[in-house]
Amino acid sequence: MSETELQPEEKTIPFFPDHIRTEAWVTAGILALAVLVGILGMITPVGLEPPADPMDTPTHVKPEWYFLFLYQMLKYVPKTLGVLIPIVGIIILMIWPFLDRGPDSPRAVRFRWILTAVLMALIIALTILGALS
Secondary structure, eight states, X not given: OOGGGOOXXXXXXXXXXXXXXXXXXXXXXXXXXXXXXXXHHHHSOOOOSOOOOTTOOOTTOOOXXXXXXXXXXXXXXXXXXXXXXXXXXXHHHHHXXXXXXXXXXXXXXXXXXXXXXXXXXXXXXXXXXXXXX
């Protein structure tokens, strides 16, 4: 290749100040939009209903289906116990593999099957009761 056939120089855009200026404009636009929303919120507040009361749950409120059994359980047991039962259950499930290291006897396997069946029947029954209430 001769000296006359050199590659043409590629056009590049410098990072500073071009890119910095572009980012500053984007940041200023987002900030202006946030200020505009804040000013509109101050001019026209939305207070259409009374403030929320955390101690008063409306009767029409229901959780999703996968939380219905917990919600229904709170109707049958005291509130403190109703909050502690799921937490203790999860802790037991987490530490059970570390506690149960011995060989499985048929009696232990049968006990676990019965315990699982009873708990699942209870969860299903509470879910159905919660859906119907």
